[in-house]
Amino acid sequence: MKQPWYQQPITTVTTYTDLMTLFQELGLQEQDTCLVHTSLSAFGFIPGGEQTLIAALKAGLAKGNIAMPAQSSDLSDPHEWINPPVQTAHQDQVMAALPGFDRQLTPCHLIGALPEYFRSLPGTQRSGHPTCSMTAWGVQAQHICETTTYDLPFGAQGPLQKLYDLNAKVLFLGTDFETGTAIHLAESTLPRPVFEERAPIQTAGQKQWVSFKMVELEPYDDFNEMGAQFMAAKPESVRQAAIGNDRTALAFSMRDLVDFAREYYRQRDLAEGLN
Structure with a gap:
């Protein structure tokens, strides 16, 4: 029987010094703005875990900005849930019991340990969207x-x-394009059909449900196909470095990615008759 991860021997160690060296290999400058996606397990064992990685990022980007997704998609209308669905008999019960979104209190779910740790730190700012918020730290947070x-x-x-306007870099630390939140900017600025979603927010001690517009987003498993074509078309934009357990870190221009993705999906939408 395979041992649980916390009982397995430590065979790969990544220290704060190793992280700072990695950021230099990826071409990061202290004034850069970075949209960060991370798989902590890709590094093997980091002494200090999330605390060490965030400390290294803040040191490496001391005059710039760090941004991370802080999505809370579970704060949505349970009548529309698919993964998992809610039985009809419980949909109204779940809807009534859901808390309203609160910038300080609502945790990030389903996107890893680092974004939730980053969200909780003093000095981290958070945008106000109830399901698709963003967190940031730094000069322009x-x-x-x-x-x-x-x-x-x-x-x-x-x-x-x-x-995008700040000419940010996207930083994949052991992740791939399936985590690429920046790609949603390309999708959301195409002439796609618009639909409405609902979510609860907390305002002046009261919960209320708000409606907002969304566009149809691609399934995440398509992002790697698009990302491979982006890397082949824009090799000069991408810096790569090996990390931890035979994984790869990437750093590249967000503008280059979004511009490429917008044209890629515009052509696909034309072929499928979406615009």
């Missing part, structure tokens, strides 16, 4: 997280556009 509408949270009025 408040600007990145300022939003004026719930509509199209990944679109031109949201934090992703601000990161």
Whole structure:
């Protein structure tokens, strides 16, 4: 029987010094803005775990900004849930019991340990969308997280556009394009059909349900196919380095990725008659 992960011997260690060397190999500068996606397990064992990795990121980007997704998609209408579905008899019960979104209190779910740790730290800002928020730390963190509408949270009025305008880099630390939240900016700025979703928010001690507009997003398993074509077309944009357990870290221009993805999906949408 395979041992649980916490009982398995430590064979690969990544220290704070190793992380700082990695960031240099990826070409990061202290004034850069980075949208970060991380698989902690890809590093093997990091003494200090999330605390050490965030400390290294803050040191490496001391005059710039760090951003991470802080999605809470479980704060949504349970009548629409698919993974998992809610039995009809319990849908109203779940809907009534869900807490309203709160920037300080609502945790991130289903996107890993590091985004939740980052969200909880003093000095981290968070945007106000109930299901698709973004967190940021750094010189322009408040600007990145300022939003004026719930509509199209990944679109031109949201934090992703601000990161694009800041010429941010996307940083994959052991992850791949399936985690690429930046790609949603490309999708959300195409002329796709718009539909409405609902989510609860907490305002002045009261919960209320708000509606907002969304566009149809691609399944995540398509992102790697698009990402492979992006890397082949824009090799000069991508820096790579080996990490931990035979995994790879990538750093590249968010603008290059979004521009490539927008044209890639525009052509696909034309072929499928979506625009």
